[in-house]
Amino acid sequence: MRLVIAASTALACAALLSGPADAKGCLKGAAVGGIGGHFAGHHGLIGAAAGCAVGHHLAHKKEAAGATQATPTASPPTSPTPTRAPAPTKS
Numbered sequence: 192m193r194l195v196i197a198a199s200t201a202l203a204c205a206a207l208l209s210g211p212a213d214a215k216g217c218l219k220g221a222a223v224g225g226i227g228g229h230f231a232g233h234h235g236l237i238g239a240a241a242g243c244a245v246g247h248h249l250a251h252k253k254e255a256a257g258a259t260q261a262t263p264t265a266s267p268p269t270s271p272t273p274t275r276a277p278a279p280t281k282s
Contacts, residue, residue, distance in 0.1 A: 220246020
C-alpha cells in the first residue's frame, strides 16, 4: 500500500511541476511518419516517433534560421542627382 501511495505522490508532483511542452513540428511529423510507417510494414508507432523527432528538429532549424537572418536596414535618404538638359544642336 505504501508503494502505491508513494508512486501516486511522485506522479502527482511530476505532473504539477512540469512546464508546458513545446511540440512545434512534432504533430505534423508524427502524422506523416505514422502514415509512412503504416504503409511500410505496419510500423505506425515507430514511424510516428521518428516523424515527431524529425519534425521537431526541422521546426527548430527553421526557427533558428529565421532568427539569424539580418533584417533589412533602410538606407539613408539621398538627394536626387541633377540631370542636365541636352545641349542644343546646330543645324
